[in-house]
Amino acid sequence: MYQRLKQFIIRRLTTILVRERMGYRQLLPSDMGRLRDVIQPGDVLLVDGSQRISEVIKYLTQSSWSHSALYVGDALLKRGGPQADELHRLYGDEASTLLVEATVETGVAPAPLSKYRNHNVRICRPFKLRPGDLNTVLATVIDQIGSKYNIEQIFDLLRYFFPVTLVPKRFRHSMLEHAGTLSKEVICSAQITAAFQKVRYPVQPLVTSPRVSGRVQVDTGKPRKKWFGRAEPDLVSDGVFTACDPNLVTPRDFDLSPYFEVVKSDLLGNRNFDYRKIVWAGSDDGEAEVTDEELLETG
Numbered sequence: 001m002y003q004r005l006k007q008f009i010i011r012r013l014t015t016i017l018v019r020e021r022m023g024y025r026q027l028l029p030s031d032m033g034r035l036r037d038v039i040q041p042g043d044v045l046l047v048d049g050s051q052r053i054s055e056v057i058k059y060l061t062q063s064s065w066s067h068s069a070l071y072v073g074d075a076l077l078k079r080g081g082p083q084a085d086e087l088h089r090l091y092g093d094e095a096s097t098l099l100v101e102a103t104v105e106t107g108v109a110p111a112p113l114s115k116y117r118n119h120n121v122r123i124c125r126p127f128k129l130r131p132g133d134l135n136t137v138l139a140t141v142i143d144q145i146g147s148k149y150n151i152e153q154i155f156d157l158l159r160y161f162f163p164v165t166l167v168p169k170r171f172r173h174s175m176l177e178h179a180g181t182l183s184k185e186v187i188c189s190a191q192i193t194a195a196f197q198k199v200r201y202p203v204q205p206l207v208t209s210p211r212v213s214g215r216v217q218v219d220t221g222k223p224r225k226k227w228f229g230r231a232e233p234d235l236v237s238d239g240v241f242t243a244c245d246p247n248l249v250t251p252r253d254f255d256l257s258p259y260f261e262v263v264k265s266d267l268l269g270n271r272n273f274d275y276r277k278i279v280w281a282g283s284d285d286g287e288a289e290v291t292d293e294e295l296l297e298t299g
Contacts (some may be wrong), residue, residue, distance in 0.1 A: 004106045021055060030117050031265075036097050038265040039113070039123055042134045044192060045099060048120035060247040063252035065122070069101035069111065075138045076110060096159035100141045107148040108141075123263035124254040126201060133199035139269045140195040189253065193246035203260075205251045206242040 047208040049057070049066035059061070074096040077084045087110065094112040098227040104110045128135070193203045254260050 035265045044124040045069045045072045046122040046251050047116050061250045065251035068251040069099040070141050070192050072100050072138050074208040085142040108144045124260040125263050136199050137195045189249045193249040197243050204244050269286050
C-alpha cells in the first residue's frame with residue numbers, strides 16, 4: 001500500500017514539474033532547415049526549456065540552459081533492425097536527424113530535432129574529436145536508450161517546489177549536487193559527460209600543473225613569462241587533467257567549456273546578413289518609435 005501511494009505521489013509531482021509554463025519567450029524563430037545543415041553527430045544541443053522544472057534548473061545554475069541532448073543524426077538507422085523500422089514509423093524522414101536525450105517523462109530516448117523547433121537552442125561542438133572516438137561517444141549514449149529513472153525519494157521531487165529565490169547564491173549549486181537521483185537525471189548532462197570521458201575527452205576537468213602542485217593554471221592567451229630562461233608550463237601540454245564527476249555537470253558547463261565550440265547556426269547560414277539593412281523602429285520608413293515605457297512592458 002505504501003509503495004503504491006508513493007508511486008502515485010511521484011507521478012503527480014512529476015506531471016506538475018514537466019508542465020509547460022506560461023510566458024515562455026523564443027528570441028528568434030528557428031530555421032530548422034539551416035539547423036539540420038549545420039548540426040553534426042556528436043554535437044551537444046543545449047535547450048532553454050519551457051517546463052516548470054526548467055525554470056528552477058536555470059535559476060539554480062544561473063544559466064539560460066536547462067537541458068542538453070546529444071545529436072546522433074542517422075546513427076540509429078544505420079544499426080538497422082526492428083528499432084530502425086520503428087523510428088521510420090514514428091518520425092518518417094526525421095528519423096535521420098535524431099537526438100538522444102534523458103528526460104524525467106521518458107527516461108533515455110531518441111527524439112527528433114524538430115522537438116525543439118519552438119525553443120531557444122545552442123550547438124556546442126567538441127573540438128577535434130577523432131572519428132573513432134566520436135563513434136564510441138555515440139554508441140555509449142545510444143546503448144542507454146530505454147533506461148528509466150529510479151526516483152526513490154519523494155523529497156527528490158519536492159525540492160523543486162521550494163521557492164528557489166530564497167536560496168542563497170552560495171547554496172544554489174549544492175542544492176543540485178545533493179539532490180539525489182532525480183537531479184542527476186533531469187539535468188541529463190551526466191550521461192553525455194560520461195560518454196565523452198569514456199574516450200578521455202574533457203568537458204570541465206580540473207587542470208593543474210605538475211610544476212606548480214595544487215594550483216590551477218588558466219590559459220589567458222598571452223605570451224607566457226619565462227623563468228630562468230624557460231617558459232611557464234602550458235596548460236594543455238604540461239598540465240595534469242582530473243576528470244570531473246559527471247553527476248555534477250550541468251548544461252551550461254558545455255557552453256562554458258573551452259573544449260567545445262559554440263556554433264551559431266542562424267548566423268552561419270545567413271551569409272547575406274548586413275546589420276546596415278535592418279529596419280529599426282523610429283527610422284525614416286515611417287515605423288512607430290518604441291518608447292522606453294513600451295520596452296519595459298515587453299521586456
